[in-house]
Amino acid sequence: MGLFINIVCVYLATIGFGLLVNLPKRALNVSGIVSVSGWLVYFYINTYISGYIFANLFGTFTVGILSIFASRYKKMPVIIFNIPALVPLVPGGQAYQVMKSLATGNFILAKSNLIQVVFIAGAIASGFLFSEFLNQLYIRWRVNLANKKSSEK
Template identity: 30%
Template sequence: MDWLLLEKCIWFGLAATGFAVLFNVPVKNLPAIYLMGAAGGFTKVFTMHLGTNIVFGSLYGATVVGFLSIYFAHRRHSPPPVLAIPAVIPMIPGILAYKMIIGLIKLAGEVQPDTYSQILSETVNNGLKVMFILMCLAGGVAIPMLITRKESAKELKFKRKG
């Protein structure tokens, strides 16, 4: 296993835990959020390492977080979004959004005609990636909750070992 992949997994988990603390999530849920953030980040980075693009990698990672949030919601007696949202926030593509905004600022200023189309192309590319990644994060978290929802996450029955 690549150590850089493991390191990113650790940082995804720590970032998720940090957002959970920022949102005042109960302390009993912090280990679950760490594991979900690490698992979602690992899934995203690992699938990208295998050749998947960042949009589908984000979808796969968010889907893992979505299914894990249902499991941990049952175990921790908490609503699934309380667990899923902090775990998926570290997957938001901040650098792409930053590059898009910088590109828009450059386009608003005086730009040489020969570089205008290149800047426009990069800005639109970054903006579309951000939009699709955010849609995939929202869908990846929401769809497992919608699929498994009957009355409440508390109503789901999981078999216990032992």
């Protein structure tokens, strides 16, 4: 039951953020589905396989790939699906802990939390980078295949 509540909360948080940034209405539901899919990958990897860094990497990779598919399906820019779907993966709690630790003078804990935030941000950036790299490889492969077919005729 707890997993179902988390899924609903992730979906609603994504829809709410999409409404805040004036996402087109026809992109809200798909953006929520992309977000839930990325969060489920994050949750599974973080819980059963590895830690939060690889979980963020693969969760963001999933968001990136599904955003590409969603953008082709809806004929809209990829960023419309990327940004709201990223909301559940952003390390807001750790960033808050960094600021809280700095304010209370606990610099060792602040440094530890800051390192976590930097690694998570790097994993998020890498996940998007890998998904876009895979997309570009696919596009080049499709263009080369079309060129070979046209040159054979």
